[in-house]
Amino acid sequence: MILRSLSGLDIYELSEAFDTLHVDKGATVNIQFDHSPSSIKIKQWNEDHSNKAVELYGDEWTLPVVEGHYIYEVIVEWNNGKATYAFDVHVN
Template sequence: MGTHDYIMMIGEFEWLDTDVKFRKISSSDINDLAVGFNTLQVEKGGKLKIEIEENPSSIILKQWNEDETSDVVELKDNEIILPSEEGYYIYEVIVEWNKGKATYVFDINIK
């Protein structure tokens, strides 16, 4: 199976650089952001690689389930193992660098 690259939807971000501060505060919730992403159609138990530029100091991945509960997902070697149950899931990727932080969103449908 081939590899495909997808760009996640960005929610909030903040970046501090020499005498400059960039900031975007999103009024949209993750459900609204997920609508803007082309939902990935994936298979049960597959793997997904998360690549973030600029070598972040931390990445936290939250999986939002259809019942609106969330679980923190382990990221190992920049990969996650997808759920083994069919359904729709939204992922919130919270990234921090020395100079800033950002939140990204993507969604998947498992058949």
């Protein structure tokens, strides 16, 4: 999977710019970077435009067990900078 960097776009607009991933309920996401970040924060955006923080366990988290469309915002910090990425999934 390729994460897309946010550049001033609304997260919902950005999610329309690339293909939605179709995944099974409760699937695990593994996230890795070439250079280890000092912190990673993840937000799950729901269809009703609400969001919540996602608990990261090592370099993994579990997707919802409720069918629906979700957008993930991944905020990553390194000693020399910060980046925000997004991707969306449809949980089947």
